[in-house]
Amino acid sequence: MSDVYKExxxxxxxxxxxxxxxxxxxxxxxxxxxxxxERYKAFKKVVYEDFVPFINKVNVVSNEAELVMxxxxxxxxxxxxxxxxxxxxxxxxxxxxxxxxxxxxxxxSLFSQQDIQLPIGIEPMTSIPTYIVHADNLEQxxxxxxxxxxxxxxxxxxxxxxxSQLSHEYVKEFRFNLKELLPFMVLETDIQAHPHLCFIDLxxxxxxERIGFTGQDELSASEFMTQAQCIxxxxxxxxxxxSRDDIDFMREHIPEGAKLYVVLNKADLRPPSDIEDIIxxxxxxxxxxxxxxxxxxxxxxxxxxxxxFYKQSLHDVLSSWDEKRDTYKNILxxxxxxxxxxxxxxxxxxxxxxxxxxxxxxxxxDLHELGSFEEVDDSPQQYSSQALERRQEKIETVxxxxx
Numbered sequence: 150m151s152d153v154y155k156e157x158x159x160x161x162x163x164x165x166x167x168x169x170x171x172x173x174x175x176x177x178x179x180x181x182x183x184x185x186x187e188r189y190k191a192f193k194k195v196v197y198e199d200f201v202p203f204i205n206k207v208n209v210v211s212n213e214a215e216l217v218m219x220x221x222x223x224x225x226x227x228x229x230x231x232x233x234x235x236x237x238x239x240x241x242x243x244x245x246x247x248x249x250x251x252x253x254x255x256x257x258s259l260f261s262q263q264d265i266q267l268p269i270g271i272e273p274m275t276s277i278p279t280y281i282v283h284a285d286n287l288e289q290x291x292x293x294x295x296x297x298x299x300x301x302x303x304x305x306x307x308x309x310x311x312x313s314q315l316s317h318e319y320v321k322e323f324r325f326n327l328k329e330l331l332p333f334m335v336l337e338t339d340i341q342a343h344p345h346l347c348f349i350d351l352x353x354x355x356x357x358e359r360i361g362f363t364g365q366d367e368l369s370a371s372e373f374m375t376q377a378q379c380i381x382x383x384x385x386x387x388x389x390x391x392s393r394d395d396i397d398f399m400r401e402h403i404p405e406g407a408k409l410y411v412v413l414n415k416a417d418l419r420p421p422s423d424i425e426d427i428i429x430x431x432x433x434x435x436x437x438x439x440x441x442x443x444x445x446x447x448x449x450x451x452x453x454x455x456x457x458f459y460k461q462s463l464h465d466v467l468s469s470w471d472e473k474r475d476t477y478k479n480i481l482x483x484x485x486x487x488x489x490x491x492x493x494x495x496x497x498x499x500x501x502x503x504x505x506x507x508x509x510x511x512x513x514x515d516l517h518e519l520g521s522f523e524e525v526d527d528s529p530q531q532y533s534s535q536a537l538e539r540r541q542e543k544i545e546t547v548x549x550x551x552x
Contacts, residue, residue: 174307177305178303182303186232192224209497222372225298225333227480229335230477241347243348243377254414254450254451265309267279276327276328277331277333277369278332279335279350280333280335280349281335281336282338283339283345293306295307300330346467354398355367370398371402378407380399386419390434400438410442410444413428414450416457417449417452432459445458
């Protein structure tokens, strides 16, 4: 067989293998193993059968989309803690930032096992948010460290080889929105240095029109960020500063009370003098904008090394964040906060309507007193000048009461 035919045959075989992988993935996602506990069922009933239909009727808050997004994040956490015991007692750290800032390579540099890596490439790679949880070893019934969670409540093991291919471009080639079937995944790996941290690898919020952009990256970044107690904001040191878009996104989407730390990745590409200037410049911009942060680190994912820092080192910050949290308690607190916002808005609306109603009753009484509902001769002779003056004063008083 000639070399040309061998190349064509190899190409066809590769295409067949790829199609077979895609078919298996979609088949598994459509008919997954459904894991649903009594606690999760109760949550779904309260939120989606009782609460959401109710709030759709009352329409009392202006940031409803943000609160519904928060409810979705609470649901994701409950699913994980109910199905994956290792997720319990974790502090959630969202790793966010712009396109090609090196988020995935940064997280991978923290792994004890370097044979497992998050998808890394020149074009946008992280297309589906991934939780990274510490695990010394896999459970006996699992062959892959990656689990996909479907929108229907199911779980699917995803081969590590396939997971490494799930870039924006690969997902786009399905010609439908894969995220509708697979909203998030979990990677279990050894993170000995920070066993109580759960990182979330988020898509870049601003990939623009680059290859494979799905148009939902900003939504994914903001949705999953609502779950985090801590934020690592990654910037490529090539940029030389922090962009206005970064700062605006921080101010708008970082949850209230969440801790923020900035990582200047790829620090090995700049001389020390440049690094110090860049750190000081970013610190100044954040402080001027009133953005609170725990510090800044100039870090190299490739060499797993910190070159410089401002306020606190990356190691010290991660160590201070690395603490056990009662996940169920956090979920309950977050859910109660959402309910409290709606309760306060509803009470406020009732009070406002009651106040308007009282003013309308007062106005009606005042109009009766003025004789507005009596049939009278409205000729000038009917009233004295003093009576007309008193009537006008009364009308002005009524107007002030209304407005």
